[in-house]
Amino acid sequence: MPSTTTEPMLVARDLHKRFGEHEVLRGVSLTVGKGEVIAVIGPSGSGKSTFLRCLNHLENIDRGEVRIAGEALVTTTADGLCRYAPEAEARRICQRMGMVFQHFNLFPHLTVLQNLIEAPLTVKGLSRAEIEPLADELLRKVGLFAKRDAYPSRLSGGQKQRVAIARALAMAPDIMLFDEPTSALDPELTGEVLRSMRQLADEHMTMLVVTHEMSFARDVSTRTIFMDGGEIVEAGAPQELFGRPQQARTQAFLRHML
Amino acid sequence: MDYLFQILGPLLAGTGVTLQVFALTLLLAVPLGLGLALLRLSHWPLARTLVGGYVWLMRGTPLMLQMLFIYFALPFVPVIGIRLPDFPAAILAFVLNYAAYFAEIFRAGIQSVGKGQYEAAQVLGMSRAQTMRRIILPQMVKRILPPLSNETITLVKDTSLIYVLAMNDLLRAARGLVQRDFTTMPFVVAAAFYLVMTLLLTWGFARLEKKYAVYDD
Numbered sequence: 161m162p163s164t165t166t167e168p169m170l171v172a173r174d175l176h177k178r179f180g181e182h183e184v185l186r187g188v189s190l191t192v193g194k195g196e197v198i199a200v201i202g203p204s205g206s207g208k209s210t211f212l213r214c215l216n217h218l219e220n221i222d223r224g225e226v227r228i229a230g231e232a233l234v235t236t237t238a239d240g241l242c243r244y245a246p247e248a249e250a251r252r253i254c255q256r257m258g259m260v261f262q263h264f265n266l267f268p269h270l271t272v273l274q275n276l277i278e279a280p281l282t283v284k285g286l287s288r289a290e291i292e293p294l295a296d297e298l299l300r301k302v303g304l305f306a307k308r309d310a311y312p313s314r315l316s317g318g319q320k321q322r323v324a325i326a327r328a329l330a331m332a333p334d335i336m337l338f339d340e341p342t343s344a345l346d347p348e349l350t351g352e353v354l355r356s357m358r359q360l361a362d363e364h365m366t367m368l369v370v371t372h373e374m375s376f377a378r379d380v381s382t383r384t385i386f387m388d389g390g391e392i393v394e395a396g397a398p399q400e401l402f403g404r405p406q407q408a409r410t411q412a413f414l415r416h417m418l
Numbered sequence: 419m420d421y422l423f424q425i426l427g428p429l430l431a432g433t434g435v436t437l438q439v440f441a442l443t444l445l446l447a448v449p450l451g452l453g454l455a456l457l458r459l460s461h462w463p464l465a466r467t468l469v470g471g472y473v474w475l476m477r478g479t480p481l482m483l484q485m486l487f488i489y490f491a492l493p494f495v496p497v498i499g500i501r502l503p504d505f506p507a508a509i510l511a512f513v514l515n516y517a518a519y520f521a522e523i524f525r526a527g528i529q530s531v532g533k534g535q536y537e538a539a540q541v542l543g544m545s546r547a548q549t550m551r552r553i554i555l556p557q558m559v560k561r562i563l564p565p566l567s568n569e570t571i572t573l574v575k576d577t578s579l580i581y582v583l584a585m586n587d588l589l590r591a592a593r594g595l596v597q598r599d600f601t602t603m604p605f606v607v608a609a610a611f612y613l614v615m616t617l618l619l620t621w622g623f624a625r626l627e628k629k630y631a632v633y634d635d
Binding site for chain 2: 216217218248251252254255257258259261263265266267268269278279282283284311312313327328331
């Protein structure tokens, strides 16, 4: 199914996921429109990272449905059978989403530039002449053009994470997923990463950000979601959610965080 | 000094045999070992079990026994039984044996690459094969160089086992001369030859390690 402008970028419906006895997701639903910046906050163990990882097939759900720009990554039949798209198809659908990890996961054996162009070359089959100018432009955007030929081990944590953002963008995704992108960084390095993310939001990239940075959620997100115990407890405009949280669990969490 | 020149001929001929066994084993056992390692890490339970059993068998019995079996006993095994001349029999035994050791080195190397690398490749849209070829295996190479160097040096010396099939490798040539001439000089020269070979290997691996030192994990 081709995507249309009215189609939401991402639809998650009633996601369920358990690790053994532990039920991590207990019916999470979310619809994300084009250009929305969604911050997902909540205590550790609330299922927010797992939720993100289920959206792009890093984890398999047990029940529910995920659609990316109208195309079904996974659906569940009426009798509860969870069906994923075939592997190549699933890979193509998930290519619409870029992801940034807590621990960067840069390829250590490749230079910064090579990290950016690896997937465009091998997955999209682009030529170096096609992708290198875009890669250089992305590196300038995150302020790391000077490091283009350095290996990741030479970079600071904040620089690594900005390269990771540029690497994800090099595949020209429609949605960017961030899994606690600043949690592994020293406090003085979080700012530069958050600035790159804010810039991306200003350019109307559709973003889903799992974060402990309350100020980023409050100032940048168009909608903030509070998760606890594997479900969405409360969601709304950040001014509302931070200013007048309705649920007791949200109030307790925010009191603790702010 | 004259004597030294006299024995150089047979010792060099023996070195030629040694180097042939060494090179052919390395050339064939490395790809076979990599294939075995990938099978052992595959999602196919039968392949994993079979490779595990194979590795156990090959590491659990002496190489010399395997060589003797292939040369003397294989012809009498039903269906697969064939009679091999001494050189192919020796190569077959070395390749089968060393592939098992190499497989374990490769497996450890592949498994030492973190899960995050697979996930990063996956979210960039890379297939399993692309991930293996472009991301995991290149990183494996750097990590396995020290154990691979170790195993390769062991191979140089293990080649002397082919004397049981009456082949004239370096050590057997030296022993022949010692017994003929009642002097241990050929042993000393043979030792020097082995040392030169391992020195070249050590140097080669050091260069490789240096090449891979441009990045840190």
